[in-house]
Amino acid sequence: MGRKAIYTRVYNQLRYEILSGEIAIGSPLPPERKLAEQLGVSRNTIVRAYSELEAEGFIVSRMGSGRYVEALHPAPSHAQTHWGKQASGKLAAAPSHMAELLSVTDTYPNTINFAHGDGGKHTLESSCFSDYVKSTAEQLHSYYFTSVQGLPELRERLVAWMDMEPISSPEQVVITSGSQEGLYLITSLLARPGDLVVTEMPTYFGSLQLFQSLGVQIIPVPMDANGMRIDVLEGILARYRPRFLYTVPTYHNPTGWTMSLDRRKKLLALSERYQLPIVEDDAYRHLHLDAEPPPSLKSMDRTGNVIYLNTFSKLLFPGLRVGWVAANRSFARLLTRMKELSITTNTLGQLALAAYLRDDALRPHLQEVRKQYAEQAAIMAGHLDRFRPLGIRYERPAGGFYFWVSLPEEINPRQLMTECLQQGVSFTCGDMFLLREAEQPYIRLCFTHERTDQIDRGMKIIDHVLQSRKELLS
Template identity: 40%
Template sequence: MLVQLDRTSPVPLYLQISSQIRKLILTGALPEGSRLPPQRELASTLGVNRTTVVNAYQELAADGLVDATIGRGTVVRATASPAQPVSPSPLPWAEVFSLRTRATCDPLIRDMMTLCARQDVISFAAGVPAPDLYPLDAFRMVVDEVLARDGRTLLQHCPTEGHFPLREWLAGRMTERGAHVSARNVLLLAGSQQGLDLVTRLLLDPGDIVITESPSYLGVLQVFRAAGVRLLTVPLDEEGMRVDLLEQILARSRPKLIYTLPTFQNPTGVTLSLERRYQPLALAQRYQVPILEDDPYGELRYEGTPVPTLKALDRYGHVLYLSTFSKMLFPGLRLGWLAAPEPVVERLALIKQLTDL
């Protein structure tokens, strides 16, 4: 089986492998029942990591082209033959993609999630809980109760801003923690990653400057790079962001946004001290720049006194607060929220409805 890799191509190697094998299957070069090379053997032949071949074979299995069974290996399925002949000159999709999407071709997070889904992998790279810890019976009872009470309403479309009773509850929860917001300040999201994308589209144009911590969350770095913005970074120490250096950057540049994970920072785990939390707020007021506070882990404190969020300490209305239920409940829920001034929520809702009613 001939597979040729172009290591200069932006297309990931595992997709190059799966694409070429897919073509061999659909053209009949690999007929029904053909056994693909063992993963280690093909990896050795191509000079790639075994994980690359594993991911390629998983792509083929997801397309229904192969079956993988213990003892038999990976075999071409009987249903793999196309109903109609494949064109000898297929559309070169990679050349049709927009320039913006070509900048988002890094598959690292998707590959990480694919590996995490495997039964034989315990991942320390992704922020996901152990599946056997989920209280399934409790979740089932809650779902039954909610469907019995509000099912006819919840199964319909709701306003783009999200289910109002949940927005009210979140506003009350945030107020209990010192951030005085109303339901009209809360926008529900399909996970906090959607919030990062929406805020980026709302505030940033190509060439704009964004300040982040160094290191920072991989997912937001990908969003910013796809938007074509310039990143200026502030190092961390044991008390979090070096706010003294933040002031120096603000004094010599004109950033459009400060992005920070002040509580249990990703990936370092450090928490910005209470003493330091006031300075970014004062600087944001002085230089008139908004702060995006990403707080996915704030509810996961097991000891010590919780530190107030930047949103709770903000007296100027400069902080956009982003959080998620993915860490405190389960990631498959795909539910997060953003708390911001009403004009921001209104504009974000208009952007959100373009892709997610």
């Protein structure tokens, strides 16, 4: 039994380090004897762990040179009934995290929700946006199609709102049905099944699900509090030629970390050297709690390599489903041709947003929600500080929506998530943001969805469950 426990621990440790990018794709693994000495275990333990990782496709043996970390193929498709065979050849069996997340409130309608990544109904109520929707709904032309590329006035307003030198014309902007459609269009244009894409790890699960469903192989790059590890990325780019890099550099989802200005400059330099397109998902930029973040990658882009992605889902509310892509003119034209396949984005929402921006109503709204979010974050942080004696660790984010919380070693995140859900609190488990489910110590708590009284109540429930599990395991 002890031998099995040691093997399992070594296997899970190596597996997580590969999934998180801490052991980089293409890098050699230590010889069996050397790693056994480093970890203080038997050589047989390492042999067994390596064999399991090789069977799963995480590593490969090369005759005469040892074992190396492989770029993971998308998860294999599950068995399909005959009528689904054609579709199953195009869609890999990626985890249904989005469906799982959105179904929480259907299954548990009274849950205190720290799982959803949005601003909550209280911020929508104070936005006055509903007045613009009502006014727009009285205009007959709001019920008909507009330009495939997007409402011209909205694109003009967005150019002014972004205020970035590389984006000077509405012809460089394409309106999409949220940032997820934007990422789908971009990926479909830049990559084909089997191609490589680089992203920080952990990362937004919607991007992982999309990439895997399109059959794209993902190269993970580890992060720290200053964002993506550019030194690791440089080593990867020296060996591989990915089609593009996807990043959430500002108030990252799920960690809340922000890429430093120095690393942004180095990333742009690597992009220029290797002609690597960068997809910058900037959904949280205007949701800082204190000082403003470093400039966006796109604002510093001098080569046209950065494709900028944003959405009103985080700035206003998720059901609006209006986002945008800003890029060089030639790529914007290609996106528009791809966008023709879904015809257009809802006209009523675009007209309401154009009027909202015309009246400069978004700016005061964001000023107000930043105050609310700062208060909500402070309440959650106060509870998390009281959890520290239980063995939890976290860093307070400077903006965005999330706390990335490390649990004590003996607490299983999925078991904790299940038990808290039964007690009336939901949150997301950290492996949702990895390429595969894995034993890892993290959970993500969203501090913006619930009002302050509900945050207080929900965190007390988590405290009670944590205390109970610690006592049970002690």
